Amino acid sequence: MxxxxxxxxxxxxxxxxxxxxxxxxxxxxxxxxxxxxxxxxxxxxxxxxxxxxxxxxxxxxxNLWAASLRTRKTTTLGVVMPRLTDGVVATMFQGIEETATQAGYSVLLSSPPDDLDAQRRAIDFLVSRQVDGLLLSSLHSPGREFVDSLSVGALPMLQLNRHADVGLPFVSGDDHRGGYLAGRHLLDRGFTEIAVIAGPEHASTSRDRLAGFRDALAENGIELGADRVVRSDFDVSGGVAAATVLLEPDSRPEAIFTVSDTIAIGVLGVARDLGLRIPEDLALVGYNDIPVVAQLPVPLTTVRSPARLIGATGVRHLLSLIAGNEVESVKLPVELVERASTRR
Incomplete structure (x- = not known):
C-alpha cells in the first residue's frame, strides 16, 4: 500500500x-x-x-536520498528499452513498472534508438544515476565485446526479451517455439509456398523465430530459399519495404510469416494496395499479439508472447541478483492464436 x-x-x-x-x-x-x-x-x-x-x-x-546514503542503495532499477511506441514493448514495460513498484522500487527508463552507441550512452546515464541494477532489452548479437566494454563495475544486469550470448541471465519468450508454431500452422493449412520477413539480424528474437520456423518446414521437407527470407526493421515501414519485395507478381508466396505484428501491419497495407485479398490471395501470420491485430478488418493470426509476464519476471530475477543470489535464464511459454488471416 x-x-x-x-x-x-x-x-x-x-x-x-x-x-x-x-x-x-x-x-x-x-x-x-x-x-x-x-x-x-x-x-x-x-x-x-x-x-x-x-x-x-x-x-x-x-527521505530517499538519506536512505540511499545509509544503505548504498537507491531502490531504483534502470531499464534500457528501445521502441517504446511498439505495443509489445509498452506492455512489457507495464509489467516491469508494476512489479518494481510492488517491491518498493522505482524505475528509471531510457528508450534510445536500437543502435550500440545510443545504448552505451543510455547505460552510462543510468549508471551515473546510481541505479541498483539494469534491465537490458536491446542487446545486439554478438554482444560480448560490447558488454565487456561497459563501465558498470559489479552492477547486476539482466537481459530482457533478447539474449546476446554475453554471460548474463535473460528472461524472454520461447521464440524458437513460437516460430515453430507459426510454421506448423501454415503447413497444417496446406500452404507450401511460404516466405518470412525476419527482422534485423542482430536481434535474437528475429533469429530464434526464424530458426523455429525453418525447423517446422524442414520436418515436411521444405527448405526456405534465400529469396524467401527478407530482413527488415521491426516497424510498419519495415513491413512495407519487405512486402514490396516479396509480393512481386512473378514470385508471390501463398503465405508470409512476420516476426512481429507491426511488420505484419505493413504487409497488410501493401497487400491492400495491390488488390490482394487476405487470406484468399495471401495468408499472413504475425508475432506478439498486440491488441490492435484482433481488431483489424481481417483479424491477424499471430503468436502470443507473454510480454507483461516477461517484464514482471525480469524484475523479480533482477531483484534476486541484487540480493546476491544466482538466477537461471527463463524462456516463457508462447501460444499460437488463430484468426481469419490464415483461414482458407
Missing part, C-alpha cells in the same frame, strides 16, 4: 520518526521499518497501519 497523497500537517517542519512513533504508540525502530518497506505479502499489521495513518496525518515524506 502506498501512502495516500493527502498530508494534513500545516507546520513547515516535517515530522520526525520519533513523533510518528509516539503518536502511533510504537517504538521508533518499528515506525522506521514500516515506513521504508513495501507492503508484506500477507498485508499490514494493525500496528503498521496505525503508523502509516499517523504518518499521513502529519505529512511525513520519506
Amino acid at each position: 502506498n501512502l495516500p497523497d493527502r498530508p494534513t500537517r500545516t507546520s513547515g517542519r516535517p515530522p520526525t520518526l520519533r513523533e510518528i512513533a509516539e503518536r502511533a504508540g510504537v517504538h521508533v525502530s518499528t515506525a522506521s521499518r514500516v515506513l521504508r518497506q513495501p507492503e508484506p505479502a500477507d498485508g499490514w499489521s494493525e500496528a503498521a497501519l496505525r503508523v502509516r495513518e499517523v504518518a499521513v496525518e502529519l505529512g511525513y515524506q520519506p
Whole structure:
C-alpha cells in the first residue's frame, strides 16, 4: 500500500520518526521499518497501519536520498528499452513498472534508438544515476565485446526479451517455439509456398523465430530459399519495404510469416494496395499479439508472447541478483492464436 497523497500537517517542519512513533504508540525502530518497506505479502499489521495513518496525518515524506546514503542503495532499477511506441514493448514495460513498484522500487527508463552507441550512452546515464541494477532489452548479437566494454563495475544486469550470448541471465519468450508454431500452422493449412520477413539480424528474437520456423518446414521437407527470407526493421515501414519485395507478381508466396505484428501491419497495407485479398490471395501470420491485430478488418493470426509476464519476471530475477543470489535464464511459454488471416 502506498501512502495516500493527502498530508494534513500545516507546520513547515516535517515530522520526525520519533513523533510518528509516539503518536502511533510504537517504538521508533518499528515506525522506521514500516515506513521504508513495501507492503508484506500477507498485508499490514494493525500496528503498521496505525503508523502509516499517523504518518499521513502529519505529512511525513520519506527521505530517499538519506536512505540511499545509509544503505548504498537507491531502490531504483534502470531499464534500457528501445521502441517504446511498439505495443509489445509498452506492455512489457507495464509489467516491469508494476512489479518494481510492488517491491518498493522505482524505475528509471531510457528508450534510445536500437543502435550500440545510443545504448552505451543510455547505460552510462543510468549508471551515473546510481541505479541498483539494469534491465537490458536491446542487446545486439554478438554482444560480448560490447558488454565487456561497459563501465558498470559489479552492477547486476539482466537481459530482457533478447539474449546476446554475453554471460548474463535473460528472461524472454520461447521464440524458437513460437516460430515453430507459426510454421506448423501454415503447413497444417496446406500452404507450401511460404516466405518470412525476419527482422534485423542482430536481434535474437528475429533469429530464434526464424530458426523455429525453418525447423517446422524442414520436418515436411521444405527448405526456405534465400529469396524467401527478407530482413527488415521491426516497424510498419519495415513491413512495407519487405512486402514490396516479396509480393512481386512473378514470385508471390501463398503465405508470409512476420516476426512481429507491426511488420505484419505493413504487409497488410501493401497487400491492400495491390488488390490482394487476405487470406484468399495471401495468408499472413504475425508475432506478439498486440491488441490492435484482433481488431483489424481481417483479424491477424499471430503468436502470443507473454510480454507483461516477461517484464514482471525480469524484475523479480533482477531483484534476486541484487540480493546476491544466482538466477537461471527463463524462456516463457508462447501460444499460437488463430484468426481469419490464415483461414482458407
